[in-house]
Amino acid sequence: MFNILLVDDEVKITEVIKAYLDKEGYNTFIAHDGQKALELFTQEEFDLVILDRMLPDISGEEICKRIRETSLVHIIMLTAKTEDDDKIDGFNLGCDDYVCKPFNVKELVLRIKAVFRKIEKEEIIKVGDEIEVNTLSHEVKIRGTEVSLTNTEYKILLLLVNNQKKIFTREELLELVTEDHYEKFDRIIDVHIKNLRQKIEEDTKKPKIIQTVYGVGYKFGL
Missing domain, CATH: 1.10.10.10 (Winged helix-like DNA-binding domain superfamily/Winged helix DNA-binding domain)
Structure with missing residues (x-):
């Protein structure tokens, strides 16, 4: 079973995404702020991080940067910013993919499945x-x-x-x-x-x- 860390301060969004991921058989941990996300990341082994760019305490960019100091885990960034420069900044910090808000949860799930297919092939x-x-x-x-x-x-x-x-x-x-x-x-x-x-x-x-x-x-x- 794959472990996913979902980081987003919007409770309703996390509930919907988690419901879809639970249906797919994934084990999903939720953090609604950056501090909790970093705590969970040090406590558990994760195969994927879904990370909101705008959080109330620590920015998604900063969390991405800290994760990359110790891990190559796949990171999908959720963002309301659609400018190319913003995406480039995110990729430079180490995120692997971008999903722009608002998004279709089914599309997000398909991207997640694609990540895990790649992980399984690169065992x-x-x-x-x-x-x-x-x-x-x-x-x-x-x-x-x-x-x-x-x-x-x-x-x-x-x-x-x-x-x-x-x-x-x-x-x-x-x-x-x-x-x-x-x-x-x-x-x-x-x-x-x-x-x-x-x-x-x-x-x-x-x-x-x-x-x-x-x-x-x-x-x-x-």
Whole structure:
């Protein structure tokens, strides 16, 4: 379930928007002023912020700026200002999209759905500070440094990361990650594992990420 922070001082607007978002199955938190919005943002993990530009205490621009100091969360700004310069200022501060008041709530919901479709496609899998895998771009970072993996190495790592409690035999790994018929002998997996370890392990003699289960196969070690 996606968490949404809705920030607007107009109570009726927030009630209507929340009703639509609840119907879509989203978990919506409401703040009617900037201070409450910042408090909620530090207390919860949000996937999207819908932020009114004009608030009674702290401006939407200032809230956007503060959020961007610590987070890349998607921000949709609600505004009654329609001038191009105003929108440019908002984008420069870090908002991702603009919806001008008055607006059709159904259109807003469609934009929100589009954001979450993008988030799902750009899923990033993290394991502590050790591993970060972008399943859309296939980019892999190990301890914060991007590493270049072959297609088979990437498949092995992703399979182990997604199945952290499972021990895979060589035969299982072979069937799951290799396609070319000439690689269909189980010891080729040992070669791929060796090459992968050289790229991701701090000490290949004492591997922590990919561990050998003697007599069985391999497992994720973190």
